[in-house]
Amino acid sequence: MVLSLLNGPRQEDNRDQNDWKGSRVVMCIDLDAFYPSCEEIRDPSLIGNPHAVIMTDEEENNITKGVVASCSYEARRFGVKSAMPLVKATEICPTLLLKPVDIPYYSQVSDQVMGILNTYADTLEQTSIDEAYLDCTKKLLSPSIANSNVKQYSTAIKIRIKQQCNLMISIGVAPTKSAAKIASDLRKPDGLTIVYPDQLQGFLETLEVERISGIGTKTQQVLKKEMGIHTIGLLAKYDVQTLMERFGKKHGLWMWRVANGQDEIPVLNREDHVSLSTEHTLDSFTHDKEVLLKYFRGLVDGLYERVKSQDYQFKTVGIKIVRSNFLVETREKTYPGYQTSRESISSVIEELLDRFSIDDDLPLASRVRKVGLKVSNLMSKRKKESALVQKTLPDYI
Numbered sequence: 025m026v027l028s029l030l031n032g033p034r035q036e037d038n039r040d041q042n043d044w045k046g047s048r049v050v051m052c053i054d055l056d057a058f059y060p061s062c063e064e065i066r067d068p069s070l071i072g073n074p075h076a077v078i079m080t081d082e083e084e085n086n087i088t089k090g091v092v093a094s095c096s097y098e099a100r101r102f103g104v105k106s107a108m109p110l111v112k113a114t115e116i117c118p119t120l121l122l123k124p125v126d127i128p129y130y131s132q133v134s135d136q137v138m139g140i141l142n143t144y145a146d147t148l149e150q151t152s153i154d155e156a157y158l159d160c161t162k163k164l165l166s167p168s169i170a171n172s173n174v175k176q177y178s179t180a181i182k183i184r185i186k187q188q189c190n191l192m193i194s195i196g197v198a199p200t201k202s203a204a205k206i207a208s209d210l211r212k213p214d215g216l217t218i219v220y221p222d223q224l225q226g227f228l229e230t231l232e233v234e235r236i237s238g239i240g241t242k243t244q245q246v247l248k249k250e251m252g253i254h255t256i257g258l259l260a261k262y263d264v265q266t267l268m269e270r271f272g273k274k275h276g277l278w279m280w281r282v283a284n285g286q287d288e289i290p291v292l293n294r295e296d297h298v299s300l301s302t303e304h305t306l307d308s309f310t311h312d313k314e315v316l317l318k319y320f321r322g323l324v325d326g327l328y329e330r331v332k333s334q335d336y337q338f339k340t341v342g343i344k345i346v347r348s349n350f351l352v353e354t355r356e357k358t359y360p361g362y363q364t365s366r367e368s369i370s371s372v373i374e375e376l377l378d379r380f381s382i383d384d385d386l387p388l389a390s391r392v393r394k395v396g397l398k399v400s401n402l403m404s405k406r407k408k409e410s411a412l413v414q415k416t417l418p419d420y421i
Contacts, residue, residue, distance in 0.1 A: 044164070051196065052205045054155050061191050074099035075120065099113075102116050107390055127153075164177060182216065192214045231255060236279065311390075341372050
């Protein structure tokens with residue numbers, strides 16, 4: 025399905041690479057109903073029936089308690105939702121078929137999909153088990169696909185994933201990561217929404233502010249109830265200084281830039297860079313931001329000592345949360361130059377945490393069970409110094 029909108033993305037088959045001149049081509053790939061779809065691959069009898077994957081410690085043939093991690097679209101038509109208690113789910117859908125969560129199996133399927141997606145990307149950034157961003161700018165300018173365009177390229181990806189993995193995906197394509205994410209969520213399942221650069225502002229303008237990934241429930245309430253900002257268009261026109269004063273300089277500026285289509289956050293290939301990381305499993309699931317900040321800050325010293333002892337400099341700092349339904353989410357900040365200080369790690373944690381949905385009213389399945397801290401884009405100080413010497417030595421000869 026290709027979404028066509030006037031005052032937004034108007035889909036034209038004859039639009040080509042020239043429409044993206046000077047802009048990035050960023051895709052957000054979302055695997056539709058991923059856990060249930062994986063279960064259908066190994067048990068085809070589930071296809072066409074309402075079924076759900078349950079977070080439970082019980083065996084498959086004796087599931088009597090737990091929480092819905094995800095469910096098929098047939099189950100969703102009955103009103104079954106993620107994070108719903110099993111008792112409620114079976115009450116509204118008595119014929120609901122149940123499978124226990126099997127993360128190792130889903131990870132194997134995910135790896136297969138990501139391997140295919142990587143062949144279509146200049147850079148691939150996997151953000152969770154069922155979602156990834158692709159920067160395809162260079163590949164779409166390649167002479168080898170001169171007769172292709174963004175629509176044909178995206179459709180080819182969908183077809184290949186369906187043929188080789190038997191999975192449906194929804195794709196959003198836009199000049200920025202934030203807009204691509206919004207576009208991927210608009211039409212599911214099996215959706216394709218392309219936002220051309222000249223349509224970006226019109227596309228964002230009428231959408232509600234909560235469409236922006238990283239604006240949580242509390243921020244929504246402040247924007248809508250206190251400031252009268254209901255749409256992304258209104259957010260774009262709002263005084264940026266006021267936003268920074270109300271939400272903090274970094275978060276307020278980030279929201280304003282996203283609303284104005286100025287999100288320049290790069291697609292980062294996490295596998296290409298050496299990284300150092302540390303994790304901690306929480307004593308109990310939580311949705312309390314202050315508690316999470318304490319855990320994150322407790323990881324800083326140990327990670328920094330490892331960076332220091334191995335004589336590294338770093339450009340990127342990232343944090344990770346693992347939800348109680350085992351979904352993994354990450355956020356990162358990349359500095360323009362290499363960093364060496366402890367503060368370069370600790371000072372960005374709260375900013376990055378603000379980009380997750382961490383709210384008091386989150387259901388149990390969406391609360392946090394594990395946190396992680398990472399530095400990447402590493403370079404040995406000795407290696408950098410050696411490179412500088414090699415670069416400058418000829419100047420003295």
